[in-house]
Amino acid sequence: MPYRVKCIVSYDGSRFHGYQRQPNYRSVQQDIEECLKVIHKSPVVIHASGRTDAGVHALGQVFHFDSTLDIQPDNWKRAINSLLPSDIYIKSVEIVDESFHSRFSVKTKEYRYYMSIAEYNPIRSEYVYFHHYPTLDINKIVEAVKLFEGTHDFTSFCYGNEKEDRIRTIYQASLNYDNNELEFIFKGNGFLRYQIRVMVGTLIEIGYGKKSIESLGSIFDAKDRRKAGTTAAPQGLYLYEVTY
Amino acid sequence: MPYRVKCIVSYDGSRFHGYQRQPNYRSVQQDIEECLKVIHKSPVVIHASGRTDAGVHALGQVFHFDSTLDIQPDNWKRAINSLLPSDIYIKSVEIVDESFHSRFSVKTKEYRYYMSIAEYNPIRSEYVYFHHYPTLDINKIVEAVKLFEGTHDFTSFCYGNEKEDRIRTIYQASLNYDNNELEFIFKGNGFLRYQIRVMVGTLIEIGYGKKSIESLGSIFDAKDRRKAGTTAAPQGLYLYEVTY
Numbered sequence: 392m393p394y395r396v397k398c399i400v401s402y403d404g405s406r407f408h409g410y411q412r413q414p415n416y417r418s419v420q421q422d423i424e425e426c427l428k429v430i431h432k433s434p435v436v437i438h439a440s441g442r443t444d445a446g447v448h449a450l451g452q453v454f455h456f457d458s459t460l461d462i463q464p465d466n467w468k469r470a471i472n473s474l475l476p477s478d479i480y481i482k483s484v485e486i487v488d489e490s491f492h493s494r495f496s497v498k499t500k501e502y503r504y505y506m507s508i509a510e511y512n513p514i515r516s517e518y519v520y521f522h523h524y525p526t527l528d529i530n531k532i533v534e535a536v537k538l539f540e541g542t543h544d545f546t547s548f549c550y551g552n553e554k555e556d557r558i559r560t561i562y563q564a565s566l567n568y569d570n571n572e573l574e575f576i577f578k579g580n581g582f583l584r585y586q587i588r589v590m591v592g593t594l595i596e597i598g599y600g601k602k603s604i605e606s607l608g609s610i611f612d613a614k615d616r617r618k619a620g621t622t623a624a625p626q627g628l629y630l631y632e633v634t635y
Numbered sequence: 636m637p638y639r640v641k642c643i644v645s646y647d648g649s650r651f652h653g654y655q656r657q658p659n660y661r662s663v664q665q666d667i668e669e670c671l672k673v674i675h676k677s678p679v680v681i682h683a684s685g686r687t688d689a690g691v692h693a694l695g696q697v698f699h700f701d702s703t704l705d706i707q708p709d710n711w712k713r714a715i716n717s718l719l720p721s722d723i724y725i726k727s728v729e730i731v732d733e734s735f736h737s738r739f740s741v742k743t744k745e746y747r748y749y750m751s752i753a754e755y756n757p758i759r760s761e762y763v764y765f766h767h768y769p770t771l772d773i774n775k776i777v778e779a780v781k782l783f784e785g786t787h788d789f790t791s792f793c794y795g796n797e798k799e800d801r802i803r804t805i806y807q808a809s810l811n812y813d814n815n816e817l818e819f820i821f822k823g824n825g826f827l828r829y830q831i832r833v834m835v836g837t838l839i840e841i842g843y844g845k846k847s848i849e850s851l852g853s854i855f856d857a858k859d860r861r862k863a864g865t866t867a868a869p870q871g872l873y874l875y876e877v878t879y
Contacts, residue, residue, distance in 0.1 A: 401756060401757055401758065402757055402758075403757045403758045403760070448758055450758070472755075477757060477760045478757045478760065479757055480755050480756070480757045482754070510726070511716075511724050512645060512724070513645055513646055513647045513721060513722045513723055513724045514645065514646075514647045514692055514694070514762065516647070516721045516722065518758065
């Protein structure tokens with residue numbers, strides 16, 4: 392009898408052309424599916440909670456697949472990790488009910504975005520967004536980020552598909568600041584493509600005074616991507632946790 | 636009149652085949668020399684405090700070169716960084732006396748080695764050495780690392796050139812341990828090739844009981860590389876600071 396396997400996976404996005412399988416580019420999905428193909432001796436398709444773009448990292452991405460093999464969860468973890476390259480790692484494996492779906496059963500998703508205003512450090516260049524804004528007003532960003540909480544139409548903050556519903560609910564939007572490092576936390580019922588990066592880019596512009604906190608309302612109302620700020624660099628973004 | 640320029644440089648060793656220029660492989664030296672060639676419109680040779688091997692990082696490598704260009708130190712920093720790739724960064728530039736030499740004038744060198752016994756994290760795989768030793772006795776390593784301090788013949792702990800003097804003095808050898816992370820600190824008047832990594836590899840073997848603390852004396856006395864432990868992985872090693 393086939394059963395469903397849920398995996399939590401972390402990966403270093405800097406060496407992939409994104410999560411989703413595509414021809415001629417290295418993707419996380421393809422690397423995992425190739426491992427599962429070796430184990431099953433036949434093709435296996437995995438389903439993730441959603442895509443991540445090129446350069447974006449994951450600490451708690453979730454995917455599932457179906458199998459009939461007689462393997463226990465701990466052995467699944469060892470088996471897959473022993474075949475995966477060093478930049479992907481399965482953190483946990485669980486057998487779940489077949490009604491579970493990595494994408495459709497999502498309750499919340501949490502992303503974090505890391506930015507540094509310290510001097511550039513080449514060792515961290517793929518893992519944090521470095522930018523030195525001498526006039527950055529952190530307090531303004533702390534105030535503005537709260538305005539993203541709640542249920543909004545995020546059309547101005549994404550590159551979404553025309554037909555797609557752009558209404559999402561953000562339960563937590565906050566900023567921690569310590570020692571020249573900014574940690575943005577966004578937790579919601581779902582996020583649109585580039586949404587976190589456009590929100591962060593807009594918040595940075597508020598921080599250095601290019602946009603005002605008050606303008607956020609009219610940016611939401613405009614439902615026009617051009618009204619928001621630039622898209623922040625991918626290397627600062629981490630898919631942190633998905634809950635079901 | 637030519638004058639001497641001293642630079643402190645950091646780099647991400649994971650994407651280079653080591654510091655030293657060599658045919659057909661990417662090296663830190665070549666990338667820097669190519670930038671200086673663009674600025675000078677003629678070839679420039681740089682001299683570093685020493686090499687670092689493939690995969691080894693630097694936070695405070697030092698090199699010098701000679702120039703006749705009319706450029707101030709701060710402008711030198713900007714000019715070189717604007718041409719360098721994202722994985723190399725000049726932290727500071729200083730005009731020094733022509734008697735200064737990055738290699739021959741070294742007073743002390745400090746290396747740090749980072750190891751994690753936490754669960755594997757693919758995002759850090761090129762920046763720390765991950766290894767889970769369930770039975771690792773940190774206290775033994777803290778005790779053993781001190782025995783490397785002082786003036787010793789380090790023949791057993793390097794892959795040195797036959798003719799080379801292998802006597803070196805280590806001023807500080809210590810271990811900080813916090814939250815499953817080990818930070819080894821080694822500060823001395825100079826280190827032989829692979830010396831830090833062989834010392835760390837030997838200390839790890841002491842930590843999990845393959846070697847005893849007492850055996851260190853006889854390993855030194857043997858002057859035989861085969862008596863020491865394995866060479867620890869390069870990605871944990873950082874050239875931290877060079878003083879003059």
